[in-house]
Amino acid sequence: MREVFIGRENLLKLIGRWAKDHRVYVPAKFDIMNHEETPDYEQVGDEVPENMTLEGAALATNPKSFIFYPREVVAKYPSGESDADVEAPETVIVGPRSCDLRGLRKFDKVYWSTEHFTEEYDDPFIVEKRKNLFIVSVDCSFAKETCFCTKVGGQPWPTEGFDLNVSPIDGGYILTVGSEKGEKLMSGNDDLVTDALPEHLEARDKRRRSVTEAIDRQNAEFFDEIESSYDKLDLEGTKEAWAYATQNCVACSACNRCCPTCTCFLLVDQQSDGAYERTRNWDTCLSIGYARTGGGGNARPELPQRLEHRLRCKFEYTRDRYGLVTCTGCGRCIDVCMGRIDMREAMRHVLTTEKAEA
Amino acid sequence: MKNLYRPIESVIEDIKKETPNITTYRFRPKEPVTFEAGQFVELTVPGVGEAPFTPSSNPNVKDTLEITIMRVGMVTEALEQMKVGDTVGIRGPYGNGYNMKDFEGKEILIVGGGVGLAPLRSLILALFDDIDKYKKVSIRYGARTPDDIVYRDLLPVWEKKKNTEVLLTIDEPHPEWSGKVGVVTVLLDDLPLLTTVDVDKLPFTAENAVACACGPPIMLKFVNMVLLEKGFDPSNIYLSMERNMSCGLGKCGHCMLGEYFVCMDGPVMTAKQIEKFEDPF
Ligand SMILES: Cc1cc2nc3c(=O)[nH]c(=O)nc-3n(C[C@H](O)[C@H](O)[C@H](O)COP(=O)(O)OP(=O)(O)OC[C@H]3O[C@@H](n4cnc5c(N)ncnc54)[C@H](O)[C@@H]3O)c2cc1C
Numbered sequence: 325m326r327e328v329f330i331g332r333e334n335l336l337k338l339i340g341r342w343a344k345d346h347r348v349y350v351p352a353k354f355d356i357m358n359h360e361e362t363p364d365y366e367q368v369g370d371e372v373p374e375n376m377t378l379e380g381a382a383l384a385t386n387p388k389s390f391i392f393y394p395r396e397v398v399a400k401y402p403s404g405e406s407d408a409d410v411e412a413p414e415t416v417i418v419g420p421r422s423c424d425l426r427g428l429r430k431f432d433k434v435y436w437s438t439e440h441f442t443e444e445y446d447d448p449f450i451v452e453k454r455k456n457l458f459i460v461s462v463d464c465s466f467a468k469e470t471c472f473c474t475k476v477g478g479q480p481w482p483t484e485g486f487d488l489n490v491s492p493i494d495g496g497y498i499l500t501v502g503s504e505k506g507e508k509l510m511s512g513n514d515d516l517v518t519d520a521l522p523e524h525l526e527a528r529d530k531r532r533r534s535v536t537e538a539i540d541r542q543n544a545e546f547f548d549e550i551e552s553s554y555d556k557l558d559l560e561g562t563k564e565a566w567a568y569a570t571q572n573c574v575a576c577s578a579c580n581r582c583c584p585t586c587t588c589f590l591l592v593d594q595q596s597d598g599a600y601e602r603t604r605n606w607d608t609c610l611s612i613g614y615a616r617t618g619g620g621g622n623a624r625p626e627l628p629q630r631l632e633h634r635l636r637c638k639f640e641y642t643r644d645r646y647g648l649v650t651c652t653g654c655g656r657c658i659d660v661c662m663g664r665i666d667m668r669e670a671m672r673h674v675l676t677t678e679k680a681e682a
Numbered sequence: 683m684k685n686l687y688r689p690i691e692s693v694i695e696d697i698k699k700e701t702p703n704i705t706t707y708r709f710r711p712k713e714p715v716t717f718e719a720g721q722f723v724e725l726t727v728p729g730v731g732e733a734p735f736t737p738s739s740n741p742n743v744k745d746t747l748e749i750t751i752m753r754v755g756m757v758t759e760a761l762e763q764m765k766v767g768d769t770v771g772i773r774g775p776y777g778n779g780y781n782m783k784d785f786e787g788k789e790i791l792i793v794g795g796g797v798g799l800a801p802l803r804s805l806i807l808a809l810f811d812d813i814d815k816y817k818k819v820s821i822r823y824g825a826r827t828p829d830d831i832v833y834r835d836l837l838p839v840w841e842k843k844k845n846t847e848v849l850l851t852i853d854e855p856h857p858e859w860s861g862k863v864g865v866v867t868v869l870l871d872d873l874p875l876l877t878t879v880d881v882d883k884l885p886f887t888a889e890n891a892v893a894c895a896c897g898p899p900i901m902l903k904f905v906n907m908v909l910l911e912k913g914f915d916p917s918n919i920y921l922s923m924e925r926n927m928s929c930g931l932g933k934c935g936h937c938m939l940g941e942y943f944v945c946m947d948g949p950v951m952t953a954k955q956i957e958k959f960e961d962p963f
């Protein structure tokens with residue numbers, strides 16, 4: 325993969341050039357009531373926002389929101405077109421982290437023809453947007469307390485799935501071109517970059533190592549007792565263990581919504597001006613209606629069953645179906661939980677309780 | 683790209699009341715919707731919503747399809763308000779049908795409960811079209827009361843078909859009922875234990891029998907248990923699994939059963955496929 329060096333001023337220029345003919349989003353820092361929030365995406369207007377930051381870990385929003393909207397009209401009837409009408413402007417997102425790219429892989433598996441189904445099952449609303457999405461990922465320069473990517477098969481820098489990757493180092497950045505689309509973003513911009521020197525690459529690798537070590541360190545207490553490797557977990561656990569792990573859950577479903585690999589939705593129909601509209605809305609497996617069937621049945625009426633389903637879906641079901649463990653270790657579900665449920669703790673509890681009984 | 687979520691306009695051509703809360707509708711879609719026995723469609727009541735249903739008509743009839751529907755909630759209640767000539771939406775078919783090639787030369791046991799006979803009707807009608815290919819078709823059906831029996835006018839016709847028998851039961855005694863009483867599993871009492879069967883005399887033999895069951899989850903659970911006890915091979919027991927479904931396309935996640943999507947890998951699944959789940963029903 326082609327690697328070049330770019331200074332901060334030139335990177336801002338490069339992003340500005342993209343913004344001339346693309347929608348561009350960059351990570352920005354926000355203070356709310358003097359409290360520094362997790363950086364989040366901000367759209368680039370005439371100028372690249374001053375509060376842009378490429379430091380830190382995963383942003384508050386995960387990139388699924390760029391291809392899978394919380395609510396979107398997917399059909400108009402009775403007499404709609406047989407082809408989907410999709411608005412999918414070319415969009416550059418600067419900021420996804422390694423874990424986010426793993427998240428997008430789940431979307432590709434579910435919505436875009438892969439080995440698991442044929443082309444006629446492609447979801448036009450997601451595929452069209454995905455095709456026009458340019459991914460400029462960023463190495464993590466430090467870890468949040470809740471990051472645990474290294475414990476679920478990841479690492480805090482992207483190795484695949486990006487068009488361009490940015491590695492912050494002292495005095496500038498290394499850009500790695502990862503795809504044809506990445507080449508397109510770089511073409512005509514050679515004036516802004518110089519060769520990446522060995523000392524640049526060394527500085528990058530040193531940073532990567534130190535972030536990796538930090539993540540391993542902060543997760544030892546959760547994972548040291550778990551004997552199985554992350555891709556061989558069996559979280560069936562006991563009913564009591566799941567009930568204990570779920571005791572502070574209020575079924576708000578925030579964990580589902582912020583998760584880069586929660587792909588579920590519900591179709592909802594409504595009337596508008598004499599015609600009918602079908603919308604697709606994010607749906608959440610923590611909510612009681614999710615598995616309800618006609619006439620009052622429910623596959624998972626109890627909350628502990630639903631949290632169990634969520635975690636087993638991440639670690640077992642998608643592994644068995646798609647060959648992909650779909651918890652990326654991004655930690656967002658831990659960050660947002662008002663019941664302070666930490667899934668690492670929940671898993672440790674379920675796995676160690678089971679062992680004690682066996 | 684093709685829009686997977688668009689319902690195809692379909693006109694209601696006929697409405698027939700089966701029981702106080704079950705109705706059979708015949709629909710004529712404006713674009714062809716052909717299906718195999720066991721596959722399902724998503725039916726849209728305009729502006730209200732969609733729900734999954736397995737057609738109950740003969741899959742060899744191509745330009746219309748019938749669905750037998752029990753009123754239980756929002757969509758099914760709204761459907762009941764509709765009239766002949768009104769328009770609904772249909773998309774599909776989805777999921778796997780019965781593998782009818784596998785049924786050839788075999789004895790086929792069909793067990794239905796309540797409105798669960800509806801999806802099986804499409805299988806039954808497809809079997810009748812080629813009845814000589816099958817050794818025997820035994821239909822066993824249970825309803826709550828005599829008034830809840832669906833296809834009342836068809837059952838006597840079916841009984842007269844070649845190689846076919848029809849056995850009925852109702853859940854509790856009723857003054858107008860002289861037949862069998864008890865939940866549908868009582869109709870399985872006569873089945874011999876397949877492992878000890880005298881191959882020449884008795885109707886069902888382990889290697890040569892398949893069973894197809896559809897009905898409420900609790901019924902499926904018990905029918906499955908009895909059939910396994912009787913020695914049926916788990917890969918020859920076909921169960922219609924009910925799950926919440928929204929997309930029918932293996933995407934929305936609602937129908938997940940472990941790593942399976944019931945809408946793609948089912949809705950008919952074998953007892954073998956689900957044996958690893960503690961309580962899949
Ligand atoms: C493959 C398959 C084949 C089927 N075939 C047949 C058939 O041939 N005949 C038949 O009669 N039935 C059949 N069914 C069952 C049928 O799909 C249901 O009876 C139907 O979905 C009921 O729809 P409803 O809107 O009337 O019911 P409702 O009880 O109103 O609910 C329908 C759906 O909406 C959801 N819902 C309702 N209320 C809420 C709420 N408050 N919050 C969140 N969600 C809610 C439920 O989760 C449920 O899935 C089949 C089901 C499947 C899966």
Ligand code: SF4
Nearest residue numbers: 573574576577579661
């Ligand atoms: S975010 Fe926490 S409280 Fe909300 S549903 Fe998820 S686990 Fe439960």
Ligand code: SF4
Nearest residue numbers: 583651652654655657
């Ligand atoms: S389950 Fe939690 S930690 Fe894992 S990918 Fe989803 S939000 Fe991130």
Ligand code: FES
Nearest residue numbers: 930933934935945
């Ligand atoms: S119904 Fe949507 S995944 Fe099966």
